[in-house]
Amino acid sequence: MIKLFKRRTRIAMQQVKKKKAPFTYKAYSKKPKHKWLKKRNAQERRFKRAGFIAILIAFLFLASLVWNVFSNGYSAFTEAQIRLPITFQADLVEERAYRKIVQNSLLEIFPNVKDRKEKRALFSLASRNAPHLLKELIETNPELIGNKEYIWIPTSSAVSIFYKQRLYEQAKRGGKITPSQTSWITELARSKNMQLKFNTAFFKNGDSREAEQAGVRASTIGSFLTILVCIAMAFPLGVATAVYLEEFAPKNWFTDFIEININNLAAVPAIIFGLLGLSIYLNMFGLPRSSSLVGGMILALLILPVIVIATRNALQAVPPSIRNAAAALGATPTQVVFHHTLIYALPGIMTGVILSISRAFGETAPLLMIGMVAFIADVPKTLTDPATTLPVQVYLWANNPELGFVEKTAAAIMILLIFMILINLLAIYIRRRFEIKW
């Protein structure tokens, strides 16, 4: 026994003498002793790396999406203009031959162009809308007739893109811009007769067949009208349904059935709502096709279940002590709900409603069904006018193969996203500002 003890002490003393490093987890994990441990740790690292890569890829998608839209779209906010010496000859104005006026002034700068084909190429530098602009100018300033004036005229979208993106190299290999057009543009740019300006047409105009004249005004207003109808219908209906189900309805199989249905409706694909709108609103009630009224009513159906669910959650979050206190003071059940519960639940309800509106704002598919894809250049004035909305406009432009529309599409997406971000920020603000923590 003593012998054993002595031996142990000796071993312990030897170890102290060797000054063996104290045991730490770090040292242990740094060099695993066993093969299987090494394998397990490698597995662990692989797994963690896989997770990280997944997150990274998701971020990459987000970044490339945003980058893509912005890099394609930012250029649509500017347009190239050329300064032309325009002579408003009285006889031409009389004949309303504004196109001739523009052509004459282009020939005045480049008098050497004689060939028919070359002339046509020269005339296509200016936007096809230029004569129309001159007409408006004359109508507001009749004193210009007979005078010569230097005026900035928008260029056609091909020229605009060429100038903005400096596609000189590409033009040499052949493209939309001919070599002679390239030389004219270079000449204009050198003599400071070409400039980039903020593209006001994009915000002032409706849709157009000409890319340089197409704008988002009509579709933005259409969007707002549609959302207005949508709110006017979905908000009272949704909140009333939720209040009834949550506060007043008896608990029986019928309310259970309604509840299940509402939950399922929230997950029905949007396009089904389009079918519904088509067959009920248009076919049965005969409401006007492609109007923002019908669009809003369809979107209202779409977000109704979402609003009901959000409102019920908000109502459930109000503690029973509030209700009990109100009831104890003699309030009728109706007064309890409308004076107390609903008021306290309002911030939650508003957040839910606003978030569902942001969903409705970006919705396209059901609106295609009821014909809101028609080409509409005019700004809708009433609810029954044919209208289109921003996302539908994006869809229409994205289908247009012309190069000028690519940047317009991206720019319209930017505006759409900006609106959606604003709506979401509003929801966050309301939640932060008014939310009551129980």
Place this chain on the structure above:
Amino acid sequence: MIVASVFSETMRFFSHVPLLDFFFGTEWSPQTAIRADQAGSSGTFGAVPVFMGTFLVTLIAMAVAAPLGLYAAIFLSVYASAGFKAWAKPTLEILAGVPSVVYGYFAVITVAPILRAGGEMIGLSIASESALTAGTVMGIMITPYVMSLSEDVISSVPKALSFGSLAMGATQSETIKKVVLPAALPGIVSALLLGISRGVGETMVVVMAAGLAANLTFNPLESVTTATVQIVTLLVGDHEFDSDKTLAAFALGFSLFFTTLILNIVALIIVKRYRELYD
């Protein structure tokens, strides 16, 4: 109301076209006759190619979304620091809030050319409107949805379970694979089912990126069509309401509605039945 309206139109369609032809026919060429004696004047409504196309695109989408979403969810709930998670999750949820038109644009402008160039490099010709493009972009679209749902599920697995496993000497990944995931499985399955039901009902991405020709094919590089695309192409524009063509759209819509409904109900049942097993 939805059921009633879509169902009644569907019934009218099936009074024109036999039920079996619709569900098992392999030819889809809906057209109304211009002349009475035209060949194939009545149009054929075999919806198999349409359903197959839907299935194929959704399959590709889930092949992208399921691993990405799950791994991202695991990383966020287990490995990521609280600070990283606090900003990463809402940022990725932005992806879920982006309107689907934007994804369609993204598919046409960016993803399709990249895939085509990539295909050329390895000697494959990819149609500019292919199931692969539509599926990939749809997968990107569903990823944050799957991620967010399964992250909630994984986080709600009681900590005691994973602590127990860790205390036994299991590594973090072993704990996740052998303890946390089995516990969270019903929730994850239902998250995937909801993702599928979203993919089946998604319209804009496929309308813009998948094409119109109803090919009966499993080749993801070719152009396919889906139920939602067919509904849109059949119904956009002015039509009379009782032609076979518009009624076919309602029949497709009804099948679509039914499919997503079943998927959602199954997902709900799975969650309900297994939810409180570990509490």
